Amino acid sequence: MSEPEILLELKGLSKSWKEFRIRNVSLEIRRGEYFVVMGPTGAGKTLLLQLIAGIHRPDSGRIILDGIDVTDLPPERRNVGYVPQNYALFPHMTAGENIAYGLRVRGYSKGEADEVVGEISRRLGIEELLDRRVSTLSGGEQQRIALARALAIKPKLLLLDEPLSALDAETREEIREYLRDIRRALGFTAIHVTHDFVEAADLGDRMAVMFGGEILQVGKPIDVMNNPRSEVVASFTGIKNLFRGRVVGRVGELAEIDVGGARIYALTKRGGEVSVAVRPESIIVTLEPVKTSARNLLKGVIREISEKPPLVSLKVEAGIEFTVYVTRNAVEDLNLKEGKNVYLAFKASDVTVF
Amino acid sequence: MRKIEGLFLTFSAVGSVAILILLVPMILAPLMTDPTQLAEALMDSEISRALSTTFAGASLATLLALIFGVPLAYVMARKDFAFKGLLESLLNIPLTIPHSVAGILVLLAYHSRSSIGSILSNLGIVIEDTLWGIVLAMFFVSSPILISSARAGFSMIDENLEHVARTLGASHYKTFLTVTLPLSLKAIASGAVLTWARAVSEVGALLIVAPYPKSIALLVIERFEAFGLSSAIPITVILLAMSLAIVLILNCVLGR
Numbered sequence: 001m002s003e004p005e006i007l008l009e010l011k012g013l014s015k016s017w018k019e020f021r022i023r024n025v026s027l028e029i030r031r032g033e034y035f036v037v038m039g040p041t042g043a044g045k046t047l048l049l050q051l052i053a054g055i056h057r058p059d060s061g062r063i064i065l066d067g068i069d070v071t072d073l074p075p076e077r078r079n080v081g082y083v084p085q086n087y088a089l090f091p092h093m094t095a096g097e098n099i100a101y102g103l104r105v106r107g108y109s110k111g112e113a114d115e116v117v118g119e120i121s122r123r124l125g126i127e128e129l130l131d132r133r134v135s136t137l138s139g140g141e142q143q144r145i146a147l148a149r150a151l152a153i154k155p156k157l158l159l160l161d162e163p164l165s166a167l168d169a170e171t172r173e174e175i176r177e178y179l180r181d182i183r184r185a186l187g188f189t190a191i192h193v194t195h196d197f198v199e200a201a202d203l204g205d206r207m208a209v210m211f212g213g214e215i216l217q218v219g220k221p222i223d224v225m226n227n228p229r230s231e232v233v234a235s236f237t238g239i240k241n242l243f244r245g246r247v248v249g250r251v252g253e254l255a256e257i258d259v260g261g262a263r264i265y266a267l268t269k270r271g272g273e274v275s276v277a278v279r280p281e282s283i284i285v286t287l288e289p290v291k292t293s294a295r296n297l298l299k300g301v302i303r304e305i306s307e308k309p310p311l312v313s314l315k316v317e318a319g320i321e322f323t324v325y326v327t328r329n330a331v332e333d334l335n336l337k338e339g340k341n342v343y344l345a346f347k348a349s350d351v352t353v354f
Numbered sequence: 355m356r357k358i359e360g361l362f363l364t365f366s367a368v369g370s371v372a373i374l375i376l377l378v379p380m381i382l383a384p385l386m387t388d389p390t391q392l393a394e395a396l397m398d399s400e401i402s403r404a405l406s407t408t409f410a411g412a413s414l415a416t417l418l419a420l421i422f423g424v425p426l427a428y429v430m431a432r433k434d435f436a437f438k439g440l441l442e443s444l445l446n447i448p449l450t451i452p453h454s455v456a457g458i459l460v461l462l463a464y465h466s467r468s469s470i471g472s473i474l475s476n477l478g479i480v481i482e483d484t485l486w487g488i489v490l491a492m493f494f495v496s497s498p499i500l501i502s503s504a505r506a507g508f509s510m511i512d513e514n515l516e517h518v519a520r521t522l523g524a525s526h527y528k529t530f531l532t533v534t535l536p537l538s539l540k541a542i543a544s545g546a547v548l549t550w551a552r553a554v555s556e557v558g559a560l561l562i563v564a565p566y567p568k569s570i571a572l573l574v575i576e577r578f579e580a581f582g583l584s585s586a587i588p589i590t591v592i593l594l595a596m597s598l599a600i601v602l603i604l605n606c607v608l609g610r
Contacts, residue, residue, distance in 0.1 A: 055517045075520035082521040088514035092536050102522030105532070153522055 004067060007031040007189050008157055013051060013061035020047045021213035025061070029157070029191060034183055036192045036204030036221070038236060044213040045193040046085070049159045052191065053082045066156050081150030081158040085165060087142045089134040095145045096121075096130035102153040116152055124148050124182055140171040144178070151186065158190040164199060169349040173267050179203060197237045198277050201225065202354030209233045240323040241278040247271045254295065254348050262319035265295040266351035274353050280325040282350040285314065286343045287334055294345040298322075302340050305331070318344055380594060387591050395588030401573065405592075408569040411485060412553035415492035416500070419549050423501040424542060428530070430501075431508035449498050457562025460494050487564030492553035499552055500545040507541020508534065543607045551600045 008029040015022040022044045029035050037045050050056050052063060054075035063071045070078050089098050096117055103113040121127045126144045129137065137145065143163060150158055163179065164172045180203060183190065194200060200207045201221040208218045209232075217229045221237075228234035245259035247270060254265045259276055266276065289297055300318030307313070311325040314336065322344055326336070336342070395401055430438065448456055462468070465482060466475045474480070481487035511534060519529040535542075557571045565572060570593060578586040 050517070053517070053521050055520070074526070075517070076523050076525055078521070079523075080521055082518055084514040084518065086512065086514060088512060088518045090515060090519075090533060101519065101524075101532075105519075105522060105524040105528055149518075149522070 003031060005030050007033075007066055008052065008191075009062075009064040010052070011062040011064065013048075013058050013063065015047060015051055015056060015058045017047055017056055020044050022047055022051065022058070023213040025213075025215050027208060027215060027218065029189065030206075032187060032189055033205045034190050034192065034203055036194060036200040036207040037210055038194055038197060038200045038207055039210035040195055040236070043210045045195075045210055046161050047213075048210070049082065049161050049191065049193055052157070053080050053159055054078045055082075079153065079156050081153060081155035083143075083146045083150050083158070083160050083163060085162040087146040087166075089137075089142055089146055089149070091134050093134065094130065095126070095132050095134060095137065095141075098134065098145055099130070099149045099152050102149065106153065117148075120148050120152050123185060124151075138171075139167050140175055143167065143175055147179075147182070151182075151188065156189070158188050160190060160192040162193055162195070164194070164196075169347075170267060173349070173352070176202060177269060197221075197225070197239060198352045198354065201239075201275075202352070209236055211236075239277055240280045241283075243276045243320055244273070245276050246273055255353070257353070260320045262298055264351060265348045266353045267348050268353040270353055277352045277354075278322070278346055278350060280313070280323045281311075282346050283322060283324045284345045285316075285324055285326055285330065285334065285336070286345060287341075289343050290345070292345055293347065295348040296344075296346045296351070298344045300342060300344055302336060302338050302342060305336065305338055316342060316344060383587060383594060384591050387587050391584075392588045392591060395592060400568075401570070401589055401592070404568045404570040404573040407485065407488065407567045408554055408571070411488035411492050411569065412496075412550050414485075414489045415496060415553045416546050416550045418489070418493050419497035419500040420542070420546060423497050424504050427501050427504035428508050428534070431505045432513070445498050445501060448495050453495055453556065453558030454562060455558075456495050457491060457559035460491050460559060461563050464490060481563060483564050483566045485564075485567060488560060488567070488569060491559035491563040492556050495556055495559050496549045496552040500542070500549040503545025503548065504538065504542045507538035507545075510541070511537050540608060544604055547600060547604045547607060551597070554596075 006028050008027075010025055010027040013022055013025040020042070025048065037048065039045050047056065051058050052065075054070065054073060054077075058071065061071075062069055065078060065080070075082075089095075090101065093101065099117045099120065100108075100110075100113040103116055104110070108116070117130065118127070121130055124144060124147065126141070126148060129141055129145060132141075134142065134145075147163075160179075164175055167175060176199065179192075183203075192199070192203060204221050206219060207221050207224060209216045209224060211232050217224055217233050219227075224233065225237045225239070228237055243259045243264075245257040245264065247255045247268075248258045249256040251265065253267055255268045255270065257264045257266060257274060257276055264276055264278075268274070284292070284294065289299070298318040300316040300322065302314055303317050303321070304315040305312060306315075308325060310328075312328055312331050314324045314326060316322045316324055324344065330336070334342075430442070451459075460481070464471045464474060466472065466480050471481065479486050481490050515533050515537070516529050519533045520526065524532060555571060556569075557575065560569050560572060568576070570589065574586050574589050574593070577589060
């Protein structure tokens with residue numbers, strides 16, 4: 001008999017805890033799916049994950065995991081892997097002991113646990129970190145160990161709470177690729193919580209937009225972006241400066257991407273057809289082609305200036321049309337006007353490729 | 355040469371007065387001790403009996419504080435409940451009242467003819483003039499130190515560590531033993547050392563509840579009253595040396 005397609009079913013889940021709320025959340029997560037829950041800070045995303053993990057009990061509603069009602073089961077009887085935002089690695093253990101913890105408390109002998117730890121660390125490429133103290137690991141390394149620890153118990157479901165938010169731009173990109181790779185290699189079901197639509201669009205098979213403790217819309221990221229069902233959803237998913245492009249070359253770690261004739265450099269290992277996004281607030285406007293650490297420098301002309309309090313929004317034609325947010329002071333200092341020639345500069349690490 | 359800032363210079367000069375007031379008696383007592391008298395004191399059976407009574411009482415009081423206080427500290431650190439603030443204030447009262455008053459309170463509640471005391475008597479536990487009385491009085495005045503230290507230790511631990519441990523398959527008890535306890539051990543150990551030291555130094559409550567068997571602090575008072583200052587010095591020096599050892603142990607525990 002084949003396994004049912006639905007792995008997790010949330011039925012009318014509600015919970016009030018401190019200042020957070022979950023209101024009547026119903027959701028179905030398919031087996032093998034990478035599901036992203038996106039919403040602003042305070043939307044109740046972490047609380048939702050903690051309800052699924054069993055850390056909190058819902059005030060009402062049921063949680064059905066793999067056909068079993070786990071609503072009243074404690075976390076240790078759910079077999080759900082949980083990686084909190086701060087990774088929560090045990091500071092009194094080495095990285096290897098952290099990964100082995102779940103196995104040891106489940107009764108594995110040291111030898112058996114070591115075998116599993118060896119296997120998972122080989123697959124996740126973290127073998128050289130196993131003897132290190134947690135305090136000596138970088139953010140990206142801690143993230144990998146936390147993932148390995150959660151995956152070592154072969155959970156039915158992996159819960160990731162803002163796994164990229166504590167990382168710098170470069171490591172974020174690296175871990176995003178890493179998540180994609182290990183997901184392909186290990187094929188787990190995951191719920192990934194984020195406030196970033198680009199993350200959702202890149203990683204999610206499907207996504208839910210959450211606001212004020214409620215699920216506003218569920219669907220494929222592209223559908224949610226193209227057909228937002230409400231103003232609120234549209235405001236979260238509206239990506240500016242999203243382009244289709246093609247990787248045409250490499251300069252060291254950088255990919256050279258052709259986007260409608262313009263060349264954009266980004267930190268990515270991807271090749272072929274890609275989507276490229278640059279946040280409007282990451283772009284610097286100058287009048288001269290000044291030398292900065294930013295790898296991307298494009299010449300353009302201002303087509304439109306509009307107010308976006310407290311900022312000012314510029315539409316700049318540079319082969320492709322960019323939206324750029326600048327301060328009112330910058331507009332005055334640089335005497336920015338429609339029709340004026342400007343240069344746009346942004347770092348390769350500020351370009352998201354997916 | 356690096357110039358010292360004016361404020362630090364002034365404050366150091368003023369602070370030196372405190373150092374002088376504190377250190378002079380501690381230095382003077384050993385200097386004024388006759389080595390022969392000190393050697394006699396070390397051989398004095400009454401002193402060694404008083405020391406062992408005191409250490410036994412303080413160790414048992416600390417053990418009881420660990421057994422009953424650590425679980426209480428954990429609940430107080432992790433759970434909100436009705437009248438928690440009131441309970442916190444009440445638990446700190448033994449640290450703030452005069453210790454003779456603490457002795458009166460203990461005697462009143464647990465003397466052998468009181469309702470609780472009579473139950474204890476039936477179990478063979480009488481507090482008047484027994485080691486049990488010493489333990490109970492010491493527990494009353496010193497256990498709040500351990501409770502508040504352990505509680506602070508538990509509060510410092512990120513609750514996510516416990517949450518993750520449980521999702522990985524550890525029961526709540528196992529999580530406490532393998533994650534929470536190892537991470538709060540330093541706070542609990544330093545609380546235990548301070549609790550023990552506070553119990554050793556107790557006088558007031560013991561005078562009321564159980565002046566016998568004689569504890570060391572009471573013996574110092576008795577020798578001073580009966581034979582004058584000089585005969586109290588050797589015991590004082592012994593206790594001073596022990597206190598120094600405790601401070602060193604504490605620093606070791608805290609990893610300084």
